[in-house]
Amino acid sequence: MAIKGSCCCGGVRFELFERPAMVGVCHCSRCRKSGSSAYAYVRAEAFSWVSGRNLVARYAPEPPLRFTRCFCARCGTALGDPFSGRILAIAAACLDDDADLTPDFHEHVADRRTWRCVAAREEP
Numbered sequence: 001m002a003i004k005g006s007c008c009c010g011g012v013r014f015e016l017f018e019r020p021a022m023v024g025v026c027h028c029s030r031c032r033k034s035g036s037s038a039y040a041y042v043r044a045e046a047f048s049w050v051s052g053r054n055l056v057a058r059y060a061p062e063p064p065l066r067f068t069r070c071f072c073a074r075c076g077t078a079l080g081d082p083f084s085g086r087i088l089a090i091a092a093a094c095l096d097d098d099a100d101l102t103p104d105f106h107e108h109v110a111d112r113r114t115w116r117c118v119a120a121r122e123e124p
């Protein structure tokens, strides 16, 4: 069964045909600012567009910075990078199905902001 994903406005929709091989959470400032920190890594062959590919905008930073970031040009949802490489880094926040994913690793943890923590208190 495919794992579905979409942006905030619903214009961009995609499917993953296998479980991500890995989930990583990046705490670097660039991921934080771009609105994406948890990535589901999936083989390019297992990724398919359903709609809205034409809505996807790309931001490629100046070298030496790497990692192109894609987002929905209509609603701004960070999508990760569904275009580059054999293994795609998809923004895990876009996945509509929970798929029971848990992080395999965290990186740039030293850059983590103190507000980025699991609160002991729950909203009513």
Ligand SMILES: [Zn+2]
Pocket: 007, 008, 009, 010, 011, 012, 072, 073, 074, 075, 076, 077
């Ligand atoms: Zn959108």
Ligand SMILES: [Zn+2]
Pocket: 026, 027, 028, 029, 030, 031, 032, 108
């Ligand atoms: Zn990062």
